[in-house]
Structure formats: C-alpha cells, structure tokens
Amino acid sequence: MNTPAVTREKPAQSAFDFLYKYGTLITVVVLIAVFGIMNDNFLSSGNVINILRSISIVTIIAVGLTVSLAVGGFDLSVGSTASLANALVISFFVWHGHNIGAGIALTLVFCLAVGLINAFLVINFKIQDMLMTLATMFVFQGVALTYTRGATVSQNMIMPSGEYAEGKIPALFEKIGQVPWIIIIMLLVVVIVHLFLTYTKHGRYMYMIGGNREAAELSGIAVSRYRLTAYLISALFAAVGGIILGARVMNAEVNAGGPYLMDAVAAAFIGYSVLGSGKPNALGTFVGAVLIGILQNGLIMMSVPYYAMDIVKGSVLALALAVTYYKKKH
C-alpha cells in the first residue's frame, strides 16, 4: 500500500482550485466594484438595503430548497407552496377575519401538509424527487388557484356573494414585509439553517444521505425520517417566504410565488460553488442570492431592460454549474 501520493500540482490546476474556491466571492466583489464605479448611487445605503430586501424572499425559499438538496432531493414545488401560503395567509385575514397569530400558524400547518405529501410520494413510490415534485408543483399551484377561484385576494375585495370582504390585514403583519424585519428574518433563516446543517448531527446525517443513501442506510441512519424532515423544512421555508411575500404586497395575486422557484434554484446551485464546498449549503445559497440580486439591481441601474434579466441569471447559473461539475470530475 502506498502512502497517499503528494503529487506536485500544475500551476493551471492550482489556479483553477483557487478560482473554484473563491470565484463566486470574487465575482460578487468585482460586480460591486464595477457597479459602484459606474453608478454613484449603487453603494448608497438606501440601495444596499434595497438589494437585501429584494433578495430576502428568494433567499428564504432557496434555503428551504437547499435543505431538500442536502438529502439528495430536489423540491420543485417550493414556488407553488409559496403561492399557496400567500393565498392562504391573506385569505385567512380577509375572508375569515383571523388574527395575525392564527392566520400565520394555520398557513404554516397547511404548508407542512404539502411537505408531508411530497415526502410521502417521493419516499414511498421511489420516484425521482425532481419528477415527483414537478408533478406536485402543478397540483399545489392548481390548489392555490382553485382556492382563490383564480382571483387576486385583497382587502375590500368583492366576494362571490356580491358583498365586500370584511376582514382586515393586521397592521403588525404589514411590518413583517418591511425593512428591517424582512431582512432580519432572512438573515435569521440563513444563520439557523447554516448552523443546523453544519454543526448538528442532523445536518451531518442529511449530507450523508445526500452523498450516499445506501451507505447512510447501512450506517443505521433513519434515512426516510430525515428525508421526510428535509421536505417538511423545505415546505416550511417556502411557506415563510409566501407569508412574507403577502406582507410585502398586502394581497395574494394569482401564482405570485411561481417566479421565485427558478431564482431559488439558481441561488442554491450557485451556492454549491461558494468556498468550494461542492454541496448545497445555506451560506452559499445566500451568496448566490446576493449575486443574483446585485446583478439584477446593477443592470437595471445601467438601463438594461428587465426582460433581458433572465439571460444574465441563466448564464451565471450555467457558469457556476460548469465550475462545480468540472471540479467533481477532476
């Protein structure tokens, strides 16, 4: 048996390793510098807060998705779950006149049921996570639409009976969607999930399941239980994202959460490349969301039309994926 060989690395290889590790962070710094130089307003405290606020909902949803990725799953239904949470929480206030605590608690309970259904289907029928949650994505999107009868839910809306809805959205609820609370909640979510995944045994188990499910099973880890938990967490944070979305816009538009799915996926996968972790992680996901947020904000300031934004987002994601998968092979 030979001792692990200490091979001399070629300069090109070590340069790649450096970029692999710090590339994403360097990109963020460079973007800040470039946008800062080209636009005086970019680094103003108002704009920085603006960026953080704009990414908060995406980040919260993406962190939930990250947990499902950690166990080797893939929860595509987070966007629909956010839509559902948005519709539920606003309707509880407007249609049923619940107070803030009951409204939010009931919404979370219903969305956890969504996670339960996802986990049940994925674990019991052994269907690939991505395919199964693609199906449930449509189902829950449809459930949210059917529940709101395809209409926007808002204060003083006209009910089918012809009367105005009587419930009011609590003033305190509105606070959740405003600075600083929206940013504080996002940071809390990122930090808690980061600590959970990195420093608790449960997080460690989740990464093991994601790394080699068979070996995890044979190590005596309760694999199904952890996969279930991961889907519950994923649905929970999607619900939190949907609730905050509701608080920010104070209504529930048709499929309002849907667009967050792709941004969340992008943020989570860009997160793989942060600090060369090569696996889903909450801090990385946050950096991914920041990267997307900065790009979006800076490009709009430079008068790039909003409809061209997806080209940029998609390209950044492709680049991050290319780096991560290239590294896996080499």
Added chain:
Amino acid sequence: MSVTNPSGVQVKPSTAAPLLQMKGITISFPGVLALSEVDFELQAGTAHALIGANGAGKSTLMKILAGAYNHYQGDILVDGANVSISSPKDAKDLGIQVVYQEVDTALIPNLTVAENIMLESMVHDMKGSHMIRWQKMHEQAKAVLARMRIHIPTRKLVQELTLAEKQMVLIARSVSKQCRILVLDEPTAPLSRSETEQLFKLVRQLKGEGVSVIFISHRLPELYEICDEITILRDGKRVASEAIRDLSQEEVVEHMLNARMEQQFPLRKRTVGETAFEARGIKDTEGKVNDVSLQLRKGEIVGLAGLVGAGKTELCRVLFGASKHSGELRLNGRKLRIASPHDAVRQGIALVPEERRREGIFVEESVSVNLTAAVLSRFCRFGIWMSSRKENSSSNVIIDSLGIKTPGGHTKVGSLSGGNQQKVAIGKWLLVDADVYIFDEPTKGVDVGAKRDIFDLVAELASRGKCVLYASSELSEIVGISDRVYVMYDGKIARELDTANSSEEELLLYCTGGGLT
C-alpha cells in the same frame, strides 16, 4: 511444464486438430503474474468446464480469448491456424462470443427482445441505410429464437423478462452472429434449478449444432451434468485437463486448492461463551435466503462460507434489516424487531458490507466524518450539537489503531486506497459498541498487508466477547480465522462444521453442492 503437482499434468490425447488451442499463455499485470504458461484446448461441439478458486485466472484467460487484453504472450490457434486476438472485434470475427455473469450490463432494458438480439447487426451491419426495417428484424430475431427452441415473444421489453430469460436473450444475440465458441461465465449462479435445466437444454442444442461451449462454474454437480472435458487452473497455472468422467468431485477440489500460500492468521485462544445471537427460519422475499437458522456465541468467530451467489450477502443484509424478511431473531434472549438497519444498529448489530464504495463509505466526506457516521450522538453536546474536538480525537484513535494510511482525519475517503477505504468502513463500527459484528467479504480487493490488519481486528473483536459472523467465498480465510463454519449453498445452510475438524477441501466440496446426496 513448470507445475510440480504430485498427480502431474494430465492432458487428454486428441485425435483431430482441436477447434481452439491456446498455447503458453502468459500475462502479467502490475505486480501480479496472472497467468503463466497456460495451455488450453477445446474440441469442436463439446462443452468444456473451466474451473479454479477465486483468483486462479479463469476470467483472465477468457478475457484474453475475448480480446480484452493485447499484452499477453503465447499463441492462439483456431482450426490449427495461428490467429491474433488483440481486440474484442478480432474475437467476434473468429466467432468467439462471451456471455458474462452480469447480464444486465449487456442488455438495454427498455428495448424489445428483438432489438436486443439484433443489437450488434443494428450497430455494425447497417452501413448506408438509416431506416430500421422492423418486420425484418423481428423475423430474424424469431428465427434465432426458434433455432434455439426458446419461446420468448420478440416484442416483449427486456426489462419484463426474468433473469434466466435475459440470459437466453444474450445467448441468442451471440448465436445470431457467427458463433463457434461460446463462453458462459458463471451462468447458473443466479438461476433456479428449473431455469438451469432450461439453460442446459440450450447448451446441448448448441453442442449439437457444432458450437463449442466453455462453461465456467463453481457448482461441481452441474459440470458433470453438462460438460465433456474439464480444465482446472490454480494460481495462474493449469493443473489438470482431462475428460470430466475421469475425475471425481473430490479430485477436482483437490486440484483446485492444493498447496496454496499459507496466509498469516492471528493466533487466538478459543474462549467461547454462551449463545448470544440466534436466527431461526430466516427467509427473504426473493428466495435468495431460504429457511436459514444459525447461532452465534460470545467470543466466537463464525464463518459463513459459500460461493458467489450462494446467498451469503443476502443473508447478511437480512440479519441487518437491510432487506425484508420473515423469521425470528434473538439477541441475549430478547426477541429483536428489525425492520431497517437503523433498528439493527440500535439493537447492537453492525454490518461491514461487501460493496464498500457503494454501501460502506461516503467518498466525498472526510475520514473522520466516515468513522463517526454510526455514532454521531456520542460526539454531540446537548444531544445534537456536534463537537469537532471530540470527533477528531476519537477518529484519530481509530486511524492509529487500524493503521489507516491517511494524511489526516480531514482527508476525503475517496482519495485513499482500497484497503484503507475498507479499514474506514470497518473502523466506523469499532466506535459503535455493537454485540454482533457481521463482515461480508471484508478482504475483497484488499492487499496482503491490509488483510492481516483486518484479521487481527476481527480476532480482537472476538476476544472482547463480541459475536462475529465472517462471510467469505475465500475458503482459506474461513479456515484460518473461524472457530465454526456454516456452509451456504443455494440459499440454504448446507452444513455446519467445526473448523478444527474440517479442511478447505471439505468446505469447497459442500460449497459446490457436493456431498449432499
């Protein structure tokens, strides 16, 4: 001839020029002389058994014939004429077809039987044309199957077939092309008795058509049923080649083993305690484990001998809760409820699985993460909060005591050598204080030095009063390390033996299904 065997090398005198002659085949791989001066003759229209213990060189010889290697020395003659085989295509052009044991790797499950049979002509013989003529393809496939007297609908998808039928399809594919020599590598290992009958009927049919069959198998009685001649390899050399009716099963076994290098086993004092673990009437859902009962005593190393496909791995997995089963398990008199490995670990059972890369380790994780995988709770404060200090110090202890060669606990396991990966897979369970340790082929793919370490480890566990079940198809290991042996054959315990009063020969005889009637 360099073989110094008391019985000498006996070669059946042949009258006509044999269909195939391999002369003085020698091949070496880095550090190993896999075959040395091996001769092999095959007569037309016969079935020839090729047999030898693990690592004797059967597969290597057949791979040379199939064109998998081109750096061998020696001559290959077909019909008395010198030919050169240096690529799979050369072999196929000569009409040499091989059906490997893992049929699934050679079939495309979501295509029909006809497409799978005609696969090679679809790939190679379509030259300018781009359209597939379905009607013609099904007709051709049907014709092949009819010739072999197999009844499988050609429009069925391969994924709906049984294992035996898949094998038939593969043989049909070989026969659909020019086929003069058909190599069957352990074809019967996964088959049931009636499926084996079906296969043998086919082999006789092919023999009748003048096809020569080289038949690799560990099941001696079968060889006598179907083969005309037998060649026995041992340690890369041919030790016997004659008509099979001239050799008894006992003689074959003797040839296979004889004077093998003694391995170094730890000296142990046998101190056997009371029965701690007991399994009664264990069956799995697929019939690979059929009504197995066994007992393990404290401080005892119990061997589980059996050839590949005998059901050892399945039994180990069942005892560990990794596959569904019926039957009763007891540990220290308490009845166990084991529905998953999670249950098994909590109740004191540990398994070091056979396929370590797939089942035993996390290649992307560090050595210490791997070592602590089964007992993370012990390295946590308040039940969940990980303490990397405790984790590192414990994993360092294991790294030192097992002699795992790694730069440190933080190194990725994927970058270690096979033997060290295996030590990590075992080391994981040393931190767990289990009562029963099950090892499934722990020395597979491990070099001699690491083997010795692993034996020491197993002995050490037994001396601490643990129950050890040691499953292996390396019979010399079983004889060297165990106190008592269960021999498995065809999913059942065929014999229970006291190792001290037994021998490798006896084990092999029972492993190959001999001595049953």
